[in-house]
Structure formats: C-alpha cells, structure tokens
Amino acid sequence: MSRLIDVENLTLQFDTDEGRITAVDDVSFSLEAGEVMGLVGESGSGKSVTAKSLMKLNPRNAVYGPDTKITLHLDDGPVDVMSLQNDTEMKVVRGGAISLIFQEPMASFAPAISIGDQMVEQLLIHTDFSKAQAKELSIEMLDRVGISDPSTRFGQYAFELSGGMRQRAMIAMALSTKPKLLIADEPTTALDVTIQAQVIDLMKDLVSEFGMGIIFITHDLGVIAQTADKVAVMYLGRLVEQGTVRDVIRRPAHPYTRGLLAALPTLDDIDAPLTPIPGDIPSPLERPPGCVYNTRCQEVIGPRCSTEIPKFSQVDSDHAAACHLHDPQGDAP
Amino acid sequence: MSDTPLITAQNLSVHYPLRGNLIGPKPYVGAVENVTIEIAPGSFFGLVGESGSGKTTLGRAMLRAAPITKGDVLFEDGEVSYSLKNLGKQELKDYRKRAQLIFQDPYAALSPRMTVRDIIAEPLEVMGLTKSRVETDERVREIAAKCRLNVEHLRRFPHAFSGGQRQRISIARALVSGPKFIVADDSVAALDVSIQADVLNLLKAIQEDMGLTFLFISHDLSVVAHVCDHVAVMYLGRLVETAPTRTLFSTPRHPYTQALLSAIPSLDPDDRGCAQKLEGEIPSPTNPPPGCKFQTRCPHAIDRCRVEEPALESAGTEHNVACHRWQELAS
Numbered sequence: 001m002s003r004l005i006d007v008e009n010l011t012l013q014f015d016t017d018e019g020r021i022t023a024v025d026d027v028s029f030s031l032e033a034g035e036v037m038g039l040v041g042e043s044g045s046g047k048s049v050t051a052k053s054l055m056k057l058n059p060r061n062a063v064y065g066p067d068t069k070i071t072l073h074l075d076d077g078p079v080d081v082m083s084l085q086n087d088t089e090m091k092v093v094r095g096g097a098i099s100l101i102f103q104e105p106m107a108s109f110a111p112a113i114s115i116g117d118q119m120v121e122q123l124l125i126h127t128d129f130s131k132a133q134a135k136e137l138s139i140e141m142l143d144r145v146g147i148s149d150p151s152t153r154f155g156q157y158a159f160e161l162s163g164g165m166r167q168r169a170m171i172a173m174a175l176s177t178k179p180k181l182l183i184a185d186e187p188t189t190a191l192d193v194t195i196q197a198q199v200i201d202l203m204k205d206l207v208s209e210f211g212m213g214i215i216f217i218t219h220d221l222g223v224i225a226q227t228a229d230k231v232a233v234m235y236l237g238r239l240v241e242q243g244t245v246r247d248v249i250r251r252p253a254h255p256y257t258r259g260l261l262a263a264l265p266t267l268d269d270i271d272a273p274l275t276p277i278p279g280d281i282p283s284p285l286e287r288p289p290g291c292v293y294n295t296r297c298q299e300v301i302g303p304r305c306s307t308e309i310p311k312f313s314q315v316d317s318d319h320a321a322a323c324h325l326h327d328p329q330g331d332a333p
Numbered sequence: 334m335s336d337t338p339l340i341t342a343q344n345l346s347v348h349y350p351l352r353g354n355l356i357g358p359k360p361y362v363g364a365v366e367n368v369t370i371e372i373a374p375g376s377f378f379g380l381v382g383e384s385g386s387g388k389t390t391l392g393r394a395m396l397r398a399a400p401i402t403k404g405d406v407l408f409e410d411g412e413v414s415y416s417l418k419n420l421g422k423q424e425l426k427d428y429r430k431r432a433q434l435i436f437q438d439p440y441a442a443l444s445p446r447m448t449v450r451d452i453i454a455e456p457l458e459v460m461g462l463t464k465s466r467v468e469t470d471e472r473v474r475e476i477a478a479k480c481r482l483n484v485e486h487l488r489r490f491p492h493a494f495s496g497g498q499r500q501r502i503s504i505a506r507a508l509v510s511g512p513k514f515i516v517a518d519d520s521v522a523a524l525d526v527s528i529q530a531d532v533l534n535l536l537k538a539i540q541e542d543m544g545l546t547f548l549f550i551s552h553d554l555s556v557v558a559h560v561c562d563h564v565a566v567m568y569l570g571r572l573v574e575t576a577p578t579r580t581l582f583s584t585p586r587h588p589y590t591q592a593l594l595s596a597i598p599s600l601d602p603d604d605r606g607c608a609q610k611l612e613g614e615i616p617s618p619t620n621p622p623p624g625c626k627f628q629t630r631c632p633h634a635i636d637r638c639r640v641e642e643p644a645l646e647s648a649g650t651e652h653n654v655a656c657h658r659w660q661e662l663a664s
Contacts, residue, residue: 042525042526042527042528043496043525162614163384164614165614192383192384192552192615193383193552193554193593193596193597194383194592194593194596194610194611195383195614196596196598197596197598197610197611198610198611198612200598201610219525219526220598221526221600222597222598222599222600223598225598225599225600225601225602226598226599226602226605245602246602246603249600249601249602259527260526260527261600263526263527263529263530264526264530264555264600265530265533265553265555265556265558265559266555266600267554267555267558267582267594267597270558270559270578270579270582272559273534274530274533274534274559275530276527276528276529276530276531276534277527277528277530277531278531280495280497280498280528281495281525
C-alpha cells in the first residue's frame with residue numbers, strides 16, 4: 001500500500017461573535033490507499049470539521065493553525081493542501097482527488113436539477129469528457145451502485161427517489177470522478193437498518209474494486225466495526241485514541257472510548273445495564289484545561305489530568321491513546 | 334400487572350385520503366391497517382419498524398392525534414374508561430391529561446422564546462390544573478427535580494441546553510399533567526450514545542417511580558431490547574410480530590423480524606458480512622403489494638404469500654406472528 005494522505009498538527013479555530021472557538025486541536029493522522037479509517041465521536045467532537053479541512057471546505061471565519069500541514073500524495077507528486085489559495089487551485093482536490101458524501105442526501109442534491117444533470121456537470125468540470133461520454137459514465141455508475149433502470153433514474157429529480165436510492169446516487173456521483181479519497185460523513189445515519197446494511201455492503205465492494213481510501217465518519221461503533229480497518233476517536237476537537245479496529249473495540253485504551261462502548265446497547269446481553277457517560281460534552285467556548293475529557297472521566301488519576309495535556313503513548317504496536325494512564329513517566333504521585 | 338390492559342387498539346385502521354378521480358372508489362393511504370395491541374398498566378411497550386411502517390401513526394392514533402378510521406382505541410385506567418373514537422370535547426380534554434407524547438427531536442420540540450419554567454408550566458395552565466402561580470411553580474419544580482433539572486435551569490431558555498438536557502425538559506413537560514400513559518416517539522434517536530443511555534435510564538426510573546405505562550416507538554432494536562418488556566414489530570401498517578422482549582430476541586419467528594435483527598451492525602470486527610441481508614426497500618403504502626405485505630422482500634415467499642394476507646396467529650405464550658410459513662421455517 002502507498003501513502004495517500006498525511007495530516008499533521010491540524011488545528012482549526014472559528015472566529016465568532018462570542019470569541020474564537022477551537023474546533024480541532026492538534027490532530028494528526030495518515031491514511032494509506034485502499035484503507036478505511038473510521039472517525040468516531042459525538043456531536044460537537046469536530047469530526048466533520050476535521051474531514052472538511054482536508055479540502056479546506058470550511059466557512060470563511062475558519063482560521064487554520066500555523067503548524068497545520070496536509071499533504072495529499074497523488075500520482076503527479078505530493079500536493080500541499082494548505083498552500084492552495086482559490087477555488088481554481090482547489091479543483092484538484094475538491095471533487096477531483098477527494099469526494100465527499102453527506103449524511104442527508106435530500107439536502108445535498110439540488111432539488112430543481114435532475115440527478116443526471118448534476119452528475120454530468122461535475123464530470124465536465126473535473127474530466128475532459130464530452131457530454132455524451134459523461135452521460136454514459138454516469139448511467140454506468142448508477143447501474144454499478146445497484147440502481148435499477150439507471151437511464152430512467154438519470155432523468156429524475158431527488159424527490160422522486162427514496163432515501164436509500166438517493167444515498168446510492170450520491171455514492172455513484174462521488175465515485176464517478178474516480179477520487180483517491182472518499183470522505184463519507186455519516187452516510188448511513190439517516191437510513192433504516194436494512195438499507196444501512198445494503199449501503200455498507202455496497203461501500204465495501206467499491207473499496208475493493210476502486211482501491212481508494214475512505215474516511216468514514218460516524219458515531220455508530222457498530223458501523224465502524226463492520227467497515228473500518230483502523231479507527232480514530234475524537235473528543236472536543238482532539239484525537240484521544242487511534243488504532244486498528246480490533247484493538248480499539250476489543251481493548252479500548254482511553255477512558256472515553258471505554259465509556260462509549262459501555263453506553264452502547266448491544267443484543268448480546270440485553271439485561272446488562274446501560275452505563276451513560278456522566279455529564280455533557282463541554283461547550284467549545286469553555287474547553288477544560290489539561291485533558292479535554294477530565295470533566296467527565298471516571299478514571300482521573302490526579303491533578304495532572306486537569307493541568308497537562310496528555311500526549312499519545314503507544315499501548316500496542318498499532319494502537320495509541322492520549323491519556324496519562326498510559327504515560328509511565330508521570331505515574332509518580 | 335393487572336389483567337385489564339390500560340390501553341387497547343382494537344382492529345385499528347388509520348387511513349389518509351388521497352386526491353382521486355371523481356368516479357370510482359376514493360383512494361387512500363392505509364397508514365395503519367387492522368392493528369390490535371393491548372398494553373398492560375406499568376408496561377414498557379416497544380414498537381419497532383422502519384420509516385414508513387406506520388409506527389408513529391399508530392402511536393398518535395392511540396393519543397387521538399391521528400384520525401381513527403376503523404376499529405377503536407380503548408383506554409381504561411381505573412378512574413375513567415374511554416372509547417377514543419367517540420370522545421366528547423370534555424372527555425378529550427380530560428384524556429389529554431392522562432396521555433402525553435414525548436417527541437423525537439428535542440431541538441424542534443421546545444419553543445426558543447419560552448423559559449424552561451414556562452415550557453414545563455404550559456400544560457398546567459392550558460389544562461387549568463393548578464389554581465395559583467405558586468402552586469404551578471411548586472409542581473414545575475417537583476417534576477423538574479424528577480427529571481434532574483435544578484431551579485437554576487428553569488430560568489434559562491432552551492438554547493442554553495445540550496441535547497440530553499433538552500430531552501429531559503421535554504420529558505418534564507410530558508409528565509407535569511400527571512399522565513398515566515406516555516408515547517415516546519423515537520425519543521432518543523437524536524441523542525449521542527453516551528447521553529442516550531442516560532435518558533433511557535431516566536425514562537425507566539420515572540416509569541417505575543410514577544407507575545407509568547409507556548409506548549416506546551423506536552427504529553433501534555438494541556435500544557428496545559434494553560428497556561422494553563414487550564415488543565411489537567410493524568411493517569407497512571401491519572403488525573407482523575408481537576412478543577415479550579426476551580422471546581422476540583431469542584426466537585424471532587417472522588422473516589422481517591429476523592432480517593431486522595441481523596441487519597444491526599455487529600460490534601465484532603471479525604463478524605463481517607455473514608448477516609442475512611434484505612433486498613430492496615419498503616414499498617409505498619399508496620400501492621401496497623397484494624397478499625403478505627412483506628412478500629416483495631421476503632427470502633422465503635411462496636405463491637400463497639403473493640395472494641393471501643397472513644393473519645396474526647399464536648406462536649407461543651403472548652407470542653403472535655403473521656406469516657404463512659413460520660412453523661415450517663422454525664423447524
């Protein structure tokens with residue numbers, strides 16, 4: 001496998017009327033081609049903002065940290081995403097090397113333009129296809145994602161399709177430009193379980209067929225267990241744990257990941273009590289000092305947790321957690 | 334639990350008219366068709382199904398918030414007994430005190446221009462349940478404390494609260510009139526898992542504390558498994574299976590229930606893709622298929638399923654299933 005993207009020290013703040021809000025704080029990760037990374041976290045953890053930063057798709061009041069470095073390794077050599085200035089330069093990345101699938105497919109399609117015209121439009125921007133070629137490829141992609149009668153669907157509008165069908169069309173559209181990296185932002189959250197299972201299957205097939213990398217954003221650890229190779233867990237803008245999907249789910253090392261897993265109702269033992277994580281996720285305006293999770297953590301080991309930001313320490317070869325529990329130097333009382 | 338159910342849906346159908354031709358039969362959408370369920374007092378009754386299965390409509394019909402086309406809903410709490418289809422104006426007002434609804438989205442359900450105190454007090458004022466402001470305040474504080482909201486919270490507006498706290502405000506508002514029966518319509522779906530567990534535990538605690546009866550509508554089977562004692566599964570407006578929770582999850586008999594269970598993504602990364610997958614999507618209720626409504630997606634459908642609609646039949650103690658082939662498939 002070859003390296004696809006390196007994200008180093010990604011920090012992102014938003015200027016608002018109430019002050020400067022830190023949405024993402026010093027996040028680093030990398031992804032190989034053909035690898036699926038699950039990005040897990042609750043609402044407000046900064047997972048969507050992180051993913052959108054990879055194509056600088058954040059609103060104008062976004063301020064990137066000076067040390068932020070995002071390198072996309074394409075066939076023609078590396079691209080420094082942070083150095084891209086205007087929309088024309090961004091074209092290589094947005095919709096070209098990286099495609100994005102949103103959570104709510106009804107809101108992502110333009111309601112008054114047919115599905116087909118929207119698919120053709122982006123192909124004309126990103127490839128040198130003729131209109132006829134673009135149409136042919138679009139219909140082929142609709143067929144590929146399991147939409148029956150694709151040439152009829154091509155001429156239809158978003159409201160004429162069911163939720164599952166719309167999400168399939170969204171995937172077809174995202175993949176028709178043959179991106180290197182697909183960002184799927186909660187692609188199955190709005191769908192029923194039976195349709196979710198179909199879409200997950202489809203995405204798994206497509207990874208093996210197209211060999212692209214996927215960043216799969218979700219709050220559903222079950223979906224992660226079924227799709228991802230590795231997992232990154234976010235809390236209040238910081239990465240707290242990273243590792244292979246087996247390690248993180250079977251041997252969670254960060255108290256937050258452990259809390260998430262304990263709060264999840266499972267069918268294996270329906271009599272087990274549900275253990276909520278106490279308290280609420282703090283407002284980004286009042287980020288706790290030290291470890292961001294210390295206000296809700298059940299395993300606080302001392303004043304260090306509320307003063308010193310924990311660094312990542314390896315718990316296993318491919319498994320690291322940012323928690324003082326795993327940082328032996330500071331274990332002295 | 335006593336023998337008389339608190340609330341019973343009897344052959345309940347809810348139809349919504351569609352625009353049709355001048356001549357010929359009037360077309361309609363059968364959102365709920367011939368559903369019979371009994372909910373015992375003190376029960377936490379789960380109702381599951383996909384979008385479009387009619388679960389929300391059924392819940393609303395049981396509150397007389399959706400039209401009852403055929404059949405009836407009977408309410409009997411020891412003080413009053415109502416037939417919801419023929420409720421007078423005064424009786425309906427009284428029923429509203431006894432049956433309440435908790436909505437799905439705590440962001441949309443609370444008015445941004447009212448303080449939390451006013452939101453919780455509104456049902457008391459509308460229904461004229463308290464005589465003075467002092468009495469109202471006392472009642473509001475009492476209910477708020479039960480829902481773990483403190484006096485400080487009551488002065489604020491909803492925007493200052495997180496999703497979990499807002500849902501606790503919605504719960505307090507539903508409880509303030511002292512109801513016996515609560516419909517919780519997908520009330521934890523919009524919450525994060527860490528908060529969801531907290532709200533579920535609160536609902537359970539309140540139910541035991543105040544002796545309430547819940548109809549818990551959800552599309553998440555694992556949540557239902559943890560909190561409910563009985564479960565009914567709906568598909569395209571019909572009841573396909575009902576059973577005590579343990580029975581339903583250990584021996585699901587209807588192919589749809591089985592498919593729903595196996596579609597839940599497993600937390601085991603090594604257990605991928607061996608689930609039984611359903612093809613296709615739920616058909617439109619304006620044009621339901623003939624025979625069994627599930628036949629278009631059922632892996633076990635035979636010719637009989639395509640012409641004859643199965644009725645609910647007993648598959649064990651309190652366990653009913655509507656499938657022609659369940660016995661055959663169980664063996």
